[in-house]
Amino acid sequence: MLIDTHCHLCDRRFDKDRQQVFDRAHHVGVRAFVEIAYAPGIWERAFALAAEHPDLFLAVGVHPSESGKVPLEALDPLRDHSRHARVVAIGEIGMDFYRDYASREDQERWFHAQVALANEVGLPVIIHQRSALEDVLGTLERTPVEAGGVLHCFDEDAAAMRRAEAIGFKLGLGGVLTYGHAALDEAIAAAPEHMLVLETDAPYLEPEPRSLKRNEPSLLPRVIRRLCEIRGWTPQQAVEITGRNARELFRMPVGPGPGGPHEFLAGGPA
Ligand SMILES: [Zn+2]
Numbered sequence: 270m271l272i273d274t275h276c277h278l279c280d281r282r283f284d285k286d287r288q289q290v291f292d293r294a295h296h297v298g299v300r301a302f303v304e305i306a307y308a309p310g311i312w313e314r315a316f317a318l319a320a321e322h323p324d325l326f327l328a329v330g331v332h333p334s335e336s337g338k339v340p341l342e343a344l345d346p347l348r349d350h351s352r353h354a355r356v357v358a359i360g361e362i363g364m365d366f367y368r369d370y371a372s373r374e375d376q377e378r379w380f381h382a383q384v385a386l387a388n389e390v391g392l393p394v395i396i397h398q399r400s401a402l403e404d405v406l407g408t409l410e411r412t413p414v415e416a417g418g419v420l421h422c423f424d425e426d427a428a429a430m431r432r433a434e435a436i437g438f439k440l441g442l443g444g445v446l447t448y449g450h451a452a453l454d455e456a457i458a459a460a461p462e463h464m465l466v467l468e469t470d471a472p473y474l475e476p477e478p479r480s481l482k483r484n485e486p487s488l489l490p491r492v493i494r495r496l497c498e499i500r501g502w503t504p505q506q507a508v509e510i511t512g513r514n515a516r517e518l519f520r521m522p523v524g525p526g527p528g529g530p531h532e533f534l535a536g537g538p539a
Contacts, residue, residue, distance in 0.1 A: 270298045270301070270303070270304075270490060270508065270509070270512035270513075270514060270516065270523065271297070271298045271300055271444040271467070271508050271511075272283055272299070272300060272301045272466070272467065272511070272512050272515040272516070272521070272523075273294070273299055273302045273303065273467065273468060273469050273471075273486040273489060274303045274395075274396065274419060274441060274466045274467060274468045274519070275305055275328075275419075275421050275422075275441055275443070275469065275470050275475070276289065276302055276305065276453065276468070276469050276470065276471040276486055277304070277305055277467035277470070277471060277472060278291075278301065278302065278304055278306060278318060278486075279306070279311055279314045279315055279318055280471075280472050280473065282356070282483055283472065283485075288522070289330035290325075290471075290485045290487070290491040291322060292352065293473060293485065293486075293487035294485065294486035295332075296486045296487065297487050297489065297490055298500055298508070299486045299487070299489065300324060300512070300523055301324045301325075301326060301521055301523050302322075302324060302325050302326065302514075303326050303327070303328055303358065303495050303515075303519065304318065304319065304325050304326070304327050304328070305327075305328050305330075305331055305355060305360055305361050305395065305508055306327055306328065306329045306330070306334065306350075306392050306399045306424040307331065307332035307360070308331060308332060308335040308339065309329075309331070309346070311338060312329055312346070312347075312350055314341070314459050315327050315434050316350075316353070316355075316401045317330070317353045319502070319537075324523070325355075326355055326356070326357045326521060327353070327356045327357065328356070328357065328358035328359065328360035328361065328395050328520065329347060329350045329351055329354050329356055329359065329360075330347070330359045330360045330361060330362045330383055330394075331343065331379050332361055332362070332378065332381065332394075332397060332539075333362070333364050333370075333371060333376045333379065334365055334368055334371055334375050334396060334489070335370075335371070335379075336371045336375040336378070336379035337370065337371030337372060337375040337376075338371075339379070339380075341378065341493065343433050344382055344386065346382075346391075347386065348390065349384060350416050351390045351392060352390060353479075354385070355538055356392070356409035357392065357394050357519035357520065357521060358387075358393050358394060358395050358419075358519060359383050359386055359390075359392050359393075359394050359395070360394055360395025360396070360397075360418075360419075360421070360439075361395045361396065361397040361421055362379070362380055362383040362384070362395070362396065362397065363377050363380055363396045363397040363401065363405050364377070364380055364398055364399075364401035364404050364405050365397060365398065365399045365400070365401060366399065366400040367400040367401075368399070368400045369398035374515075377404075378406075380408065381408065381412070382393070382467055382538055383409065384409070384414060387410075387413060387414050387416065387418075388415055388416075391415070391416055391517075392416055393414065393416040393417045393418045393419070393518055393519065394414050394416075394418035394419075395418060395419050395421050395441075396409075396419065396420050396421055396438075397421055397422070398420070402425060402429060403538075404532070405430070406432050406433070406436075409436050409438070410432070410435075410470040411492060413436060413437075414436075414437075415516075417436075417437040417438055417439070417468060417518060418438050418441045418464070418518075419438065419440070419441045419468075419509060419518065420433050420439070420440055420441060421468060422441055422443060422468070422474070423440040423442060423445075423453070423456075424445045424450060424453050425452070425453065425456060426452040426456050427452070427455055427459050428454065428455070428460065429456070430448070430456040430457075430459065430464070433464065434460070434461060434464060438464070439458075439463075439464045439465065439466050439514060439518055440457070440460060440464050440465060440466070441466055441467075441468040441470050442457065442465060442466065442467055442468065442492060442496060442511075443467070443470050443471070443474055443484075444469070444473075444475055444476040444484060444488075444491075445474060446476075446492055446493065446495050446496060446499075447467055447476040447491060447492060447495045448477065450470050454499055457499050458499050458500065459521040460508050462500075462514075463514055464514070464530075465496070465511050466511050466515045466518065467485040467489055467493070467496075467511045467515070469484050469485065469486050469488065469489060469490060469492075470484065471483075471484040471485045471488075472484050472485065473487055474493070475488065476488055476491035476492050477491065477495075477522045488507065493507045493508065496511075502505060524527070
């Protein structure tokens with residue numbers, strides 16, 4: 270079962286053709302999506318989109334780059350939202366020292382509070398980190414998340430993969446896997462298969478050949494092709510393994526069954 274574990278379909282860049290984006294995703298066999306509602310201004314919009322699309326699940330949280338703008342009192346509504354039946358994770362949360370949209374103090378405060386919230390409500394976390402690997406892994410090693418989580422947009426080496434494995438985390442693989450990063454390829458070749466899940470981060474990080482200037486879930490077959498080269502898998506194996514991993518982590522109530530036509534599995538255009 271093909272699952273996009275990280276997308277932003279509420280993004281304005283989908284306002285003109287959102288339904289077609291869903292249609293195209295279904296057509297290549299995407300059976301479930303995890304929409305990342307990463308700031309208070311997006312929570313309500315994401316719930317509204319989920320009400321229209323039964324295969325859209327949600328992660329709710331405060332992104333590190335938003336953490337300077339959001340008062341800690343927002344934890345109360347966040348806790349309420351996190352108990353909604355369609356919410357499968359707290360995310361995306363973490364630290365980002367590449368951009369400096371928020372101070373280290375604000376980022377740490379929100380990251381730690383949301384790790385505690387995930388443990389309180391029993392949900393996994395979806396981690397965003399940029400130029401902050403040591404801080405993020407250090408925090409998660411000291412404060413384990415019982416339900417596990419995903420290192421979203423994983424672009425690290427085998428040593429980081431092993432640390433993620435030790436804390437029970439999975440690796441989110443998307444467009445970056447097609448960009449030819451040698452250390453990442455090596456890490457993914459060596460990773461236990463139960464760690465691998467697929468994501469797009471749409472509208473960001475279009476997989477090669479980066480021809481559309483916008484990413485969307487129907488482009489996942491490009492990532493699958495690269496994953497198959499690295500792992501020596503068939504596309505069917507890649508879809509089955511990553512789908513099973515995502516369903517287990519997020520405890521998604523979606524069973525196996527007929528999806529889209531899976532044209533790309535037969536080597537057709539994608
Ligand atoms: Zn994201």
